[in-house]
Amino acid sequence: MPGAHFKSAFRDASVSRHHDVDPPSSVQSDPHPIPLYLGYDWVGWRNDSLGWAGKPVEMVFEFDTVRNFSAMVLHTNNMYSKDVQVFLQAKVYFSIGGQHFSSEPVQFSYMPDAIMESARDVTIKLHHRIGRYIQVHLYFAMRWIMLSEISFIWGVAERA
Numbered sequence: 001m002p003g004a005h006f007k008s009a010f011r012d013a014s015v016s017r018h019h020d021v022d023p024p025s026s027v028q029s030d031p032h033p034i035p036l037y038l039g040y041d042w043v044g045w046r047n048d049s050l051g052w053a054g055k056p057v058e059m060v061f062e063f064d065t066v067r068n069f070s071a072m073v074l075h076t077n078n079m080y081s082k083d084v085q086v087f088l089q090a091k092v093y094f095s096i097g098g099q100h101f102s103s104e105p106v107q108f109s110y111m112p113d114a115i116m117e118s119a120r121d122v123t124i125k126l127h128h129r130i131g132r133y134i135q136v137h138l139y140f141a142m143r144w145i146m147l148s149e150i151s152f153i154w155g156v157a158e159r160a
Contacts (some may be wrong), residue, residue: 011053014064042077042148047140048084056091056137057145066096067154069126069134070087076148079117083143090138094131102133112141119148 035042039134045057072092075083090108134152138145 042146044077044144044146045140046144048143052088056139057087057138059138060098061134061136061150061152062098063134063154065107065134066130066132066157067152068128068157069094069154070131071126071130071153072124072134072136073149073151073153074124074147075119076122077119077144077146077148078113080112080114080142081117084121084146085112085142085144086120087138087145088112090136090142092124092126092129093123093137094129094133095133096131096136099134101133104131105137110141126153 039114045051047055074087076086078086088110089107090110092108093105095101106124106126110122
C-alpha cells in the first residue's frame with residue numbers, strides 16, 4: 001500500500017498481510033509527533049482472514065536516510081470485549097538497503113490487559129539500532145489488532 005493514508009474510518013486491512021508504508025503520509029517519523037485525530041481512525045487486521053491463523057501482521061517502513069532508532073510507539077486498541085487486543089508480541093528487523101533484514105530482531109512481549117479496555121500507547125525500545133528500512137511483525141493476542149498511529153524516536157546515524 002505505498003502512499004496509503006491511514007486516515008479513513010476503521011477498515012479491515014486483512015486482505016493483504018504485507019503493507020509497505022511510506023512516511024510521512026501515513027506514519028509520523030518526527031521525534032516530536034503531533035497527534036492527528038487520536039482515537040478516531042483505526043486500521044485493523046483480523047487473524048482469521050485468508051488463512052492468517054498464527055501468522056503476524058507485517059509492515060515495512062522506509063525512511064529517506066539511514067537513522068539511529070531508539071524507540072517506536074504504537075497507539076493500539078484494547079477493546080477485548082470485542083475481540084480486539086494489543087498485540088501479544090512484536091519483532092522488529094532493520095535493513096540499510098531494504099533487501100536483507102537483520103537476522104536478530106528486537107523482540108518485545110506485551111502482557112495482556114483484560115481489565116482496562118482503553119486504547120493506549122505501547123513503546124518498544126529499539127536500542128539504537130541502525131537502518132533505513134524497518135520491518136515490524138505483530139502477533140495476535142485475540143481476533144483483531146487495531147492501530148491508529150505509529151511514531152518513531154530516532155537520531156542521525158553517525159558515519160563510521
